[in-house]
Amino acid sequence: MALQENLTAPNYEPHIQEERFLQGVKSCIPTLLGYLSIGFAAGVVEKTAGLSIAEILLMSVLIYAGSAQFIAAGMLAASGSPAAIVLTIFFVNLRHLLLSAALSPYFRHLSPLKNLLVGALLTDETFGVAIHQAAMKHRLSEKWMHGLNLTAYLNWIIANIAGAFLGQWIADPERLGLDFALPAMFIGLLVLQLISRRKLKADLLVAFCSICLVVALSYLTSSSITIILATIAAATLGMAVSKWK
Amino acid sequence: MEIRWEVFLMIVGASIVTLIPRVLPLVLLSRIQIPEWGMRWLNFVPVAVMAALIGQELLVQDGKLSFGAEVIAALPAVAAAVLTRSLLATVIVGMLAMMALRFFL
Numbered sequence: 001m002a003l004q005e006n007l008t009a010p011n012y013e014p015h016i017q018e019e020r021f022l023q024g025v026k027s028c029i030p031t032l033l034g035y036l037s038i039g040f041a042a043g044v045v046e047k048t049a050g051l052s053i054a055e056i057l058l059m060s061v062l063i064y065a066g067s068a069q070f071i072a073a074g075m076l077a078a079s080g081s082p083a084a085i086v087l088t089i090f091f092v093n094l095r096h097l098l099l100s101a102a103l104s105p106y107f108r109h110l111s112p113l114k115n116l117l118v119g120a121l122l123t124d125e126t127f128g129v130a131i132h133q134a135a136m137k138h139r140l141s142e143k144w145m146h147g148l149n150l151t152a153y154l155n156w157i158i159a160n161i162a163g164a165f166l167g168q169w170i171a172d173p174e175r176l177g178l179d180f181a182l183p184a185m186f187i188g189l190l191v192l193q194l195i196s197r198r199k200l201k202a203d204l205l206v207a208f209c210s211i212c213l214v215v216a217l218s219y220l221t222s223s224s225i226t227i228i229l230a231t232i233a234a235a236t237l238g239m240a241v242s243k244w245k
Numbered sequence: 246m247e248i249r250w251e252v253f254l255m256i257v258g259a260s261i262v263t264l265i266p267r268v269l270p271l272v273l274l275s276r277i278q279i280p281e282w283g284m285r286w287l288n289f290v291p292v293a294v295m296a297a298l299i300g301q302e303l304l305v306q307d308g309k310l311s312f313g314a315e316v317i318a319a320l321p322a323v324a325a326a327v328l329t330r331s332l333l334a335t336v337i338v339g340m341l342a343m344m345a346l347r348f349f350l
Contacts, residue, residue: 030332037340054248055256062260072259081261082251086258093263095294102290108275114255115275124298125306129332131291177344183302184322184339189294191326191335203292210293212301218305226305231290231298238289241283 019137024147027133028155030188031125035152036159037181042069043163049073053164060160064121064153066182067092069160092224098186098231099127106140114142128189135196202241210234272280319340 040058046056046069059069068089075085092098100119107115134140194203213230221229279287303315323337329335 021319033333034336051252052247055252058248058253058256059259062256063263063265064260064278068259068263072255076252076255082255082258085255086262090262091257094266096263096266097270098290099296100267101274104271104274105279105284105287107271110275112272112275115271116268122267122271125321127291128295152318155295163246173309175344175347177318177340177347178343180315180318180340180343181336183299183319184336184343185332186295186299186302187319187322188326188332188335189290190299193291193295193324195327195330197292202289206289206292210296211304214297214300215304215310217309218301218310223301223305223308227294227297227301230300231256231294232295234296235286235289239286239294242285242289243282 011069017139019133019144021143021147024141024144024149025148025151027129027144028126028148028151031129031152031185032155034125034181034185036162037068037178039156039159040163040166041178042066042073043160043165045070046073046160047164047168049077051076051164053108053161056160056164057157058159063089065089065093065123069219091222094224095227095231096122098228098235099124103127103130103134106134107142110142118142118149121153122233123152125185125189126152128186128193132189132192132196135193143202199242202238205241206234206238209237314343314346318346 004205042060043056046059047053051059051073059072063069063072071088071092074086100122103118103122104115107118110118111163129148130145131142190207194200194207197203210230210233213233214226217226217229298318303319304310304312306313318339321342322335325331325338326335
């Protein structure tokens with residue numbers, strides 16, 4: 001590691017540093033507990049909303065988004081129409097536009113089809129791990145990304161099914177702190193990014209403004225739009241501030 | 246173990262609207278050159294979106310500002326992240342803190 005960091009010429013690196021599929025799998029391991037607990041919780045909620053095991057399996061395979069699945073379960077339980085559920089999920093997941101856009105510079109050399117495969121399994125967590133990796137290595141490997149994505153994906157499906165089966169006996173998942181796995185993971189991803197990027201002042205300013213905006217905007221509009229607006233505004237501020245330096 | 250037609254339609258629709266935002270920028274932005282200011286903007290997106298998600302999880306409840314146990318549980322989680330630089334340790338410490346708070350409060 002130390003030797004590689006001393007080599008500043010990036011031309012040396014491609015075949016030495018090409019991150020493999022298995023290394024992507026390894027990089028995913030720290031997030032697995034988060035996926036397990038959130039996927040498990042989603043399985044529990046989906047089951048109690050009256051979804052069958054087959055429906056839960058189909059949801060975790062095709063939708064693969066915790067927020068979307070929680071919304072679907074909640075709205076189905078309240079007998080919402082499929083169209084209304086789909087529209088709500090669309091708005092909540094618009095934030096993935098930003099994650100996908102932030103990763104795009106690292107995969108510009110790939111074909112559109114390969115980019116589609118990279119993006120199809122993108123989540124908040126795999127994005128966090130990937131952007132952390134990108135900050136350290138200044139590049140991302142396609143194979144590494146597939147290893148990361150597929151590990152998270154399989155773990156998510158297993159966790160959903162486990163939650164659906166075992167959830168019948170868990171009366172109060174909140175008592176176990178299961179619901180805090182998601183914010184704790186976001187905290188970890190943010191702090192690790194701040195440490196690795198080494199532009200702490202600008203980053204802290206952006207993070208602080210983003211949090212303030214989320215709180216202020218939540219009085220005016222829905223939570224998913226809040227996230228998008230706060231992200232756009234705070235990132236723009238970061239762009240402006242970094243220009244002045 | 247059956248799949249209802251209405252639920253099936255909902256799942257397919259939801260999977261399409263979750264897929265599109267995930268892949269569209271990756272597929273399209275790879276084809277075009279992003280200007281320097283655009284790159285600088287994208288550079289700050291990860292921090293901004295992660296902070297926004299944290300803010301919403303910790304500070305907002307029913308569309309209002311709220312200081313609950315989540316804010317307190319976040320402190321040991323942040324400390325764990327800084328000290329261990331491990332995502333797993335952060336998650337475990339956060340969950341344990343939350344569990345302890347719920348037990349005592």
